């Protein structure tokens with residue numbers, strides 16, 4: 001780090017924080033590091049860097065999970081949406097990357113998605129080719145387009161918005177009617193699946209798949225080419241991947257892609273449940289992949305969907321998203337590979 005003009009006082013506080021095991025003291029040291037950083041550093045680029053550094057120190061605030069996670073542990077039965085609920089959701093988003101809210105007797109209308117998003121961050125103005133911030137999907141039909149929520153067939157693990165220049169940080173799904181059979185939702189924590197890979201191999205994959213031409217995503221006349229692992233403008237490590245024919249992978253990344261495909265699809269990582277009518281599922285799209293198995297029967301499910309582009313600026317110093325922990329040296333290599 002000696003080559004970068006990293007402010008000394010912030011550096012000292014971070015070093016202390018790194019060695020501190022008491023979470024409360026660690027938090028105070030991190031806050032004071034951030035204070036000195038804002039005071040002493042001279043560019044926004046540096047600010048993103050320190051955020052990333054701190055996110056890694058805060059690995060205690062991530063709880064990677066696998067199939068053992070009980071969906072009941074991320075489900076809240078509540079009477080209304082208020083700031084207490086918002087805190088729980090933000091906490092879950094940071095630690096496990098997913099939350100499920102059940103609001104008593106609330107009819108599932110699009111405005112619920114909007115009011116919830118107010119606690120988290122701005123909704124994107126459009127989603128794929130829909131020019132709306134909250135859209136009502138998805139009535140799966142046998143004739144529906146493949147690889148979209150409109151097909152009855154099994155939907156492979158993916159993240160949303162892969163063909164946009166920025167993938168949305170957080171997704172909000174609000175279920176109006178559920179299927180009676182099939183249509184289970186599947187979620188996988190990529191942070192956990194990655195952590196279980198031997199360290200050296202894991203970093204090799206992260207860096208190799210950080211090349212700017214790692215993958216090309218083509219869907220609905222939209223095309224995006226970019227890295228599979230990269231840092232968001234807010235300093236979170238994003239995983240942009242999918243296992244279907246929307247993605248085309250660079251030949252030099254194919255081996256790693258197939259490796260990850262097998263790992264991420266391993267049932268030991270998947271939680272699976274059928275959302276109930278009125279369930280509001282909020283999750284970190286930079287970290288948690290989702291899928292849905294085949295829909296059966298006459299009752300098809302519909303849901304509202306909102307894409308939150310990023311956390312509100314006021315939340316960014318406090319709540320971390322994306323894949324972590326990643327050591328600073330590896331983060332620097334990923335960043336360098338992104339910029340090739």
Ligand SMILES: [Fe+2]
Pocket residue numbers: 158159160290
């Ligand atoms: Fe999706």
